[in-house]
Amino acid sequence: MALSAARVGTVVPLLDPNRVIGIDPGLTVTGYAVLERRGSSSAAMIEAGVIRPRGDDLARKLAWLHKAVADVIKSFPASAVALEQVHSRVAFPRTALLMAHARGVIVLAAAERGVPVHDYAPSRIKKTLTGNGRASKEQMQHAVMTELGLGRLPEPHDVADACALAICHLAIARIARGLAGA
Amino acid sequence: MALSAARVGTVVPLLDPNRVIGIDPGLTVTGYAVLERRGSSSAAMIEAGVIRPRGDDLARKLAWLHKAVADVIKSFPASAVALEQVHSRVAFPRTALLMAHARGVIVLAAAERGVPVHDYAPSRIKKTLTGNGRASKEQMQHAVMTELGLGRLPEPHDVADACALAICHLAIARIARGLAGA
Numbered sequence: 419m420a421l422s423a424a425r426v427g428t429v430v431p432l433l434d435p436n437r438v439i440g441i442d443p444g445l446t447v448t449g450y451a452v453l454e455r456r457g458s459s460s461a462a463m464i465e466a467g468v469i470r471p472r473g474d475d476l477a478r479k480l481a482w483l484h485k486a487v488a489d490v491i492k493s494f495p496a497s498a499v500a501l502e503q504v505h506s507r508v509a510f511p512r513t514a515l516l517m518a519h520a521r522g523v524i525v526l527a528a529a530e531r532g533v534p535v536h537d538y539a540p541s542r543i544k545k546t547l548t549g550n551g552r553a554s555k556e557q558m559q560h561a562v563m564t565e566l567g568l569g570r571l572p573e574p575h576d577v578a579d580a581c582a583l584a585i586c587h588l589a590i591a592r593i594a595r596g597l598a599g600a
Numbered sequence: 601m602a603l604s605a606a607r608v609g610t611v612v613p614l615l616d617p618n619r620v621i622g623i624d625p626g627l628t629v630t631g632y633a634v635l636e637r638r639g640s641s642s643a644a645m646i647e648a649g650v651i652r653p654r655g656d657d658l659a660r661k662l663a664w665l666h667k668a669v670a671d672v673i674k675s676f677p678a679s680a681v682a683l684e685q686v687h688s689r690v691a692f693p694r695t696a697l698l699m700a701h702a703r704g705v706i707v708l709a710a711a712e713r714g715v716p717v718h719d720y721a722p723s724r725i726k727k728t729l730t731g732n733g734r735a736s737k738e739q740m741q742h743a744v745m746t747e748l749g750l751g752r753l754p755e756p757h758d759v760a761d762a763c764a765l766a767i768c769h770l771a772i773a774r775i776a777r778g779l780a781g782a
Contacts, residue, residue, distance in 0.1 A: 477711035484708055504697045511693070515686045518697045522704030526666055529659035 437464070437496040438591075439533075440584030441487070442576045443520040445471060445479050448487070449576025452494040453566070453584040461588050463566050465494060466577050476519065484523040491531045499528040500587035502579075503537040538586050546586045558582055619646070619678040620773075621715075622766030623669070624758045625702040627653060627661050630669070631758025634676040635748070635766040643770055645748050647676060648759050658701065666705040673713045681710040682769035684761075685719040718769055725768045740764055 442449040451466040469486040471479035491499070501521065505514070528535050541551035547561040559571045562581045572578045624631040633648040651668040653661035673681070683703065687696070710717045723733035729743040741753045744763045754760045 475717075477707050477717045480704055480708045481711040504694065507693065511689065511696070512686065514693070514697060515700045518700030519704030519707065522662055522701030523708050525659050525701065526662045526705050526708070529663040535657075535659045 437494065438498045438500055438584045438587045439490065439494060439496045440500045440580040440582070440587065441524055442579040442583065443501065443517055443524050444576065445476070445483070445516050445520045447574065447576050448483060448520060448524070449574065449578075449580040450487070450490055451572070451577060451580040451584050452490070452496065453581065453588060455588050455592070460567065461565055461585055463568070463572075463581065465490075466572055466581065468574060468576055471520075476516070480519060480523050483520055484527055487524050487527040488530065491527055491533055496533060498587055498591070499524070499533050499535045500583040501525070501535060501537045502543070502583060503539045505540075536587055538583065538590075543582055543586045546589050547582055561585075619676065620680045620682055620766045620769045621672065621676060621678045622682045622762040622764070622769065623706055624761040624765065625683070625699055625706050626758065627658070627665070627698050627702045629756065629758050630665060630702060630706070631756065631760075631762040632669070632672055633754070633759060633762040633766050634672070634678065635763065635770060637770050637774070642749065643747055643767055645750075645754075645763065647672075648754055648763065650756060650758055653702075658698075662701060662705050665702055666709055669706050669709040670712065673709055673715055678715060680769055680773070681706070681715050681717045682765040683707070683717060683719045684725070684765060685721045687722075720765065720768050720772075725764055728768045728771050729764055743767075 436455045438453055440451045440453065448469040448471070450469065452464040453461045454464050456462045469483060471482040471486070473479045473482055501524070504518065504521070525535050544553040544558060545551040547553070547565070548557050550557065559578060562568070562578055562585065563571055565585050566581060572581055619634065619636045622633045622635065630651040630653070632651065634646040635643045636646050638644045651665060653664040653668070655661040655664055683706070686700065686703070707717050726735040726740060727733040729735070729747070730739045732739065741760060744760055744767065745753055747767050748763060754763055
């Protein structure tokens with residue numbers, strides 16, 4: 419029943435899951451990674467980088483970020499944008515609230531291009547990449563390098579985190595397709 | 601020196617402070633109020649209302665909200681958008697983070713139309729309207745009704761809060777103009 423609902427619902431990536439954009443939002447640095455599923459298990463990095471919003475106030479930074487993310491989404495048509503879930507346990511409230519402003523305009527940019535947004539809990543990302551929902555930072559870095567066939571970790575860490583998100587999405591979409599018999 | 605800096609800086613409302621849009625952001629209900637300074641002290645409500653974003657996920661709600669706020673800003677050209685400052689003391693982290701997504705697309709809509717965003721701490725709003733930074737809800741409601749010459753409080757409370765923000769901005773802009781000798 420759940421699978422049937424997924425197939426007839428709005429989960430477009432189940433229908434065309436080959437390319438995904440992982441985004442790690444931030445007002446100072448936003449990391450992104452465009453990954454593509456190649457064959458049955460490996461993923462290739464098509465493009466990755468950071469957006470450093472310019473501007474001397476929140477409004478200008480958000481406008482910059484929104485435009486830059488919209489450009490990435492337009493340049494690399496994807497079936498999904500993958501984000502980390504909003505945390506309800508907030509360690510640094512002000513920082514988290516500003517990050518949420520950034521996340522808001524990123525989600526908007528995806529919606530404006532009709533690209534579905536999927537979000538994943540940190541523990542699910544860790545479990546999907548390493549088999550362990552409490553994996554260490556080093557284990558996660560190793561998994562990202564292995565999955566993408568890279569000799570070293572993408573830098574800065576915002577890009578590596580965006581890669582992890584995109585890998586997680588591709589893996590979960592693949593499992594969902596398998597279960598759905600696609 | 602500070603005044604001189606303000607006059608040559610980007611504080612456009614000091615130059616044209618007659619109309620302001622106060623906005624109280626929320627993903628379920630966003631209240632807004634377009635106020636205009638009439639004469640030396642009173643303010644008139646030009647338009648006020650609520651936006652209730654439709655959509656079955658965050659992305660659609662944000663797209664709806666962004667469009668609706670952009671329409672208000674386009675329909676009622678104003679010299680400023682007034683918001684409440686981001687709180688660093690977060691009582692309900694998840695709710696606050698979702699509100700910050702909404703705030704992000706509202707700030708973006710203002711930036712896209714070139715309208716400066718001003719934000720005010722709750723204590724400053726209370727002090728400006730009532731003389732008391734710890735005014736009660738009832739005192740604030742009374743101040744809003746008196747300032748706008750209304751027989752009853754605007755409803756829902758999101759609209760009343762948006763009115764209070766706009767009144768606060770007009771009062772502070774007027775004081776700033778007075779100090780600047782305009």
